[in-house]
Amino acid sequence: xxxxxxxxxxxxxxxxxxxxxxxxxxxxxxxxxxxxxxxxxxxxxxxxxxxxxxxxxxxxxxxxxxxxxxxxxxxxxxxxxxxxxxxxxxxxxxxxxxxxxxxxxxxxxxxxxxxxxxxxxxxxxxxxxxxxxxxxxxxxxxxxxxxxx
Amino acid sequence: xxxxxxxxxxxxxxxxxxxxxxxxxxxxxxxxxxxxxxxxxxxxxxxxxxxxxxxxxxxxxxxxxxxxxxxxxxxxxxxxxxxxxxxxxxxxxxxxxxxxxxxxxxxxxxxxxxxxxxxxxxxxxxxxxxxxxxxxxxxxxxxxxxxxx
Amino acid sequence: xxxxxxxxxxxxxxxxxxxxxxxxxxxxxxxxxxxxxxxxxxxxxxxxxxxxxxxxxxxxxxxxxxxxxxxxxxxxxxxxxxx
Amino acid sequence: xxxxxxxxxxxxxxxxxxxxxxxxxxxxxxxxxxxxxxxxxxxxxxxxxxxxxxxxxxxxxxxxxxxxxxxxxxxxxxxxxxx
Numbered sequence: 001x002x003x004x005x006x007x008x009x010x011x012x013x014x015x016x017x018x019x020x021x022x023x024x025x026x027x028x029x030x031x032x033x034x035x036x037x038x039x040x041x042x043x044x045x046x047x048x049x050x051x052x053x054x055x056x057x058x059x060x061x062x063x064x065x066x067x068x069x070x071x072x073x074x075x076x077x078x079x080x081x082x083x084x085x086x087x088x089x090x091x092x093x094x095x096x097x098x099x100x101x102x103x104x105x106x107x108x109x110x111x112x113x114x115x116x117x118x119x120x121x122x123x124x125x126x127x128x129x130x131x132x133x134x135x136x137x138x139x140x141x142x143x144x145x146x147x148x149x
Numbered sequence: 150x151x152x153x154x155x156x157x158x159x160x161x162x163x164x165x166x167x168x169x170x171x172x173x174x175x176x177x178x179x180x181x182x183x184x185x186x187x188x189x190x191x192x193x194x195x196x197x198x199x200x201x202x203x204x205x206x207x208x209x210x211x212x213x214x215x216x217x218x219x220x221x222x223x224x225x226x227x228x229x230x231x232x233x234x235x236x237x238x239x240x241x242x243x244x245x246x247x248x249x250x251x252x253x254x255x256x257x258x259x260x261x262x263x264x265x266x267x268x269x270x271x272x273x274x275x276x277x278x279x280x281x282x283x284x285x286x287x288x289x290x291x292x293x294x295x296x297x298x
Numbered sequence: 299x300x301x302x303x304x305x306x307x308x309x310x311x312x313x314x315x316x317x318x319x320x321x322x323x324x325x326x327x328x329x330x331x332x333x334x335x336x337x338x339x340x341x342x343x344x345x346x347x348x349x350x351x352x353x354x355x356x357x358x359x360x361x362x363x364x365x366x367x368x369x370x371x372x373x374x375x376x377x378x379x380x381x
Numbered sequence: 382x383x384x385x386x387x388x389x390x391x392x393x394x395x396x397x398x399x400x401x402x403x404x405x406x407x408x409x410x411x412x413x414x415x416x417x418x419x420x421x422x423x424x425x426x427x428x429x430x431x432x433x434x435x436x437x438x439x440x441x442x443x444x445x446x447x448x449x450x451x452x453x454x455x456x457x458x459x460x461x462x463x464x
Contacts (some may be wrong), residue, residue: 013170014163017179021162021236026185029178029254030166031247033381036175038245046380047305049373052357077380087170089381096187098180098464099290102255105178109247109381115359117373118380119305131306134377141248182464195463196388198456201440226463238464247381258464264442266456267463268388280389283460 001072001094002065004057006048008080013090016074020094025071029101031109033089035082040124044088044132045081049117053079056116060108068104070095075108077118107145114142150221150243151214153206155197157229162239165223169243174220178250180258182238184231189273193237193281194230198266202228205265209257217253219244224257226267256294263291299330299366303344304375307351310344320366327353328362330372345374352377382413382449386427387458390434393427403449410436411445413455428457435460 001023003016013032020028035044061073074092082088091108095101120132150172152165162181169177184193210222223241231237240257244250269281302315324333331348334341345351353360354373366372385398407416414431417424428434436443437456449455 014167017166018163021181021183022234024185024234026183028181028183031179031251032170032177033247034170034175034177036173036245048380049302049304049354049357049375051371052354052373055357056359085171085173096185098182098258102180102251102258106251106255109251113381114378116380117304117354117375117378119376120379121305131376132379134379197463198385198387198437198440198458200454201437201456204440205442262464263461265463266387266437266458266461268459269462270388280459281462283462 002061003074003076004054004061005076006054006057006079007076008078010086011076011078011090013076013087016076016090017092020072020074020092023071023094025094025096025101027096027098027101028092028094029098029105030090030092031105032087032091033109035084035086035088037084040126041084041122042125043081043083043123045121045123045129046077046079046088047119047121048079052117053077057112060111060115064093064104064108067107068093068095068100070100070104073104073108075112077112077116079118081123110138110141110145113138151210152223152225153203153210154225155203155206155228156225157227159235160225160227160239162225162236165225165239166241169221169223169241172220172243174243174245174250176245176247176250177241177243178247178254179239179241180254181236181240182258184233184235184237186233189275190233190271191274192230192232192272194270194272194278195226195228195237196268196270197228201266202226206261209260209264213242213253213257216256217242217244217249219249219253222253222257224261226261226265228267230272259287259290259294262287299369300371301330301334302371302373304373306376307344307374311340325365326362327355327360327364327366327372330366331362331374350376382452383454384413384417385454385456387456389459390427390457394423408448409445410438410443410447410449410455413449414445414457433459
């Protein structure tokens with residue numbers, strides 16, 4: 001069961017994950033990225049590259065499913081304006097054992113942060129809006145997945 | 150918000166995780182271990198050491214919260230008979246950033262597998278019941294957390 | 299060639315996309331940037347810090363040195379910040 | 382000393398726990414195992430493979446060589462298989 005979805009409205013992560021638990025695997029791992037107010041942020045807006053985004057996420061999921069022989073995988077990402085406290089992204093993985101589920105989940109969130117064409121703009125209380133800067137640490141984390149361990 | 154719980158009935162993992170998402174952190178990671186039928190298994194029974202179990206889980210959670218400065222942590226583990234398909238354990242972690250949440254979650258499930266006094270007995274279709282053998286790979290995984298990286 | 303821009307680059311140039319007939323001499327992504335900068339001041343500002351630019355050719359991430367060859371769409375954007 | 386057993390060890394011995402007055406000479410967990418084995422054949426079977434035994438003294442995981450000292454409860458069990 002593979003589900004890759006872009007959505008411009010809040011999604012029910014719990015329901016999505018519940019389906020992974022039905023795949024008779026022994027392990028389900030998940031990561032939820034939440035819009036966070038680190039001081040003065042009212043909302044986070046996600047711009048993306050429609051013709052490429054879904055394809056890039058599909059490719060990452062396909063890679064993870066193969067490399068960690070996943071029974072199921074979910075990747076839901078918001079586009080447009082996300083209110084503080086709402087989920088921006090959900091990654092869910094199901095496998096027979098925990099190592100595969102945990103590693104594939106970390107792989108997907110690390111890689112999508114450096115490979116999927118999204119850009120975050122922080123809307124602030126004072127009415128300003130700033131593009132979020134990519135973090136070098138994200139490139140580092142993505143890099144460590146380069147050669148299959 | 151820290152919640153460590155032993156329960157002899159099925160629990161609602163989704164509701165537990167939803168509370169972690171309210172802690173204004175940017176990242177929530179989770180792991181669910183599910184009773185799996187790898188051929189002829191009808192149920193899995195968990196024996197545990199009541200006087201020690203909760204204390205050992207509390208200690209692991211305390212260590213994870215400190216080491217990865219978690220905003221919240223959940224650890225729910227079943228005791229008694231668990232039907233195939235039901236969750237045996239849920240680990241949930243909330244932090245400002247994904248690295249802390251993901252690593253703390255993997256730490257907790259790896260360490261509880263070698264440190265928490267539970268023993269699994271597989272009940273099989275033919276009426277037999279076999280104690281599950283501990284896996285050397287579990288000791289290996291737990292070992293890698295020894296020195297804080 | 300269809301050129302598409304996103305985020306800070308789109309804002310600096312002022313449009314999200316445009317179609318351009320590229321001269322024969324423009325062979326790589328880098329050549330294309332140089333040619334555009336020569337065309338219009340806005341591009342100079344948008345492409346000022348090339349370390350802070352990423353590229354996709356027909357929706358595949360590529361480096362600056364990649365040849366355009368038969369590609370139909372070149373996207374130019376800042377490092378991605380999704381997730 | 383309160384002795385408690387679990388899983389395969391409990392089944393091999395036949396009881397989940399018992400109270401025993403340990404002789405002065407029993408100083409460590411290992412001594413205790415040796416003494417019990419001397420007492421009753423069931424213990425010999427239960428403790429046959431010491432690599433497959435784990436111990437907790439007053440609910441703290443310990444090794445075979447750990448001194449009993451003032452501890453009140455010694456748990457003897459197979460490697461844990463939770464999670």
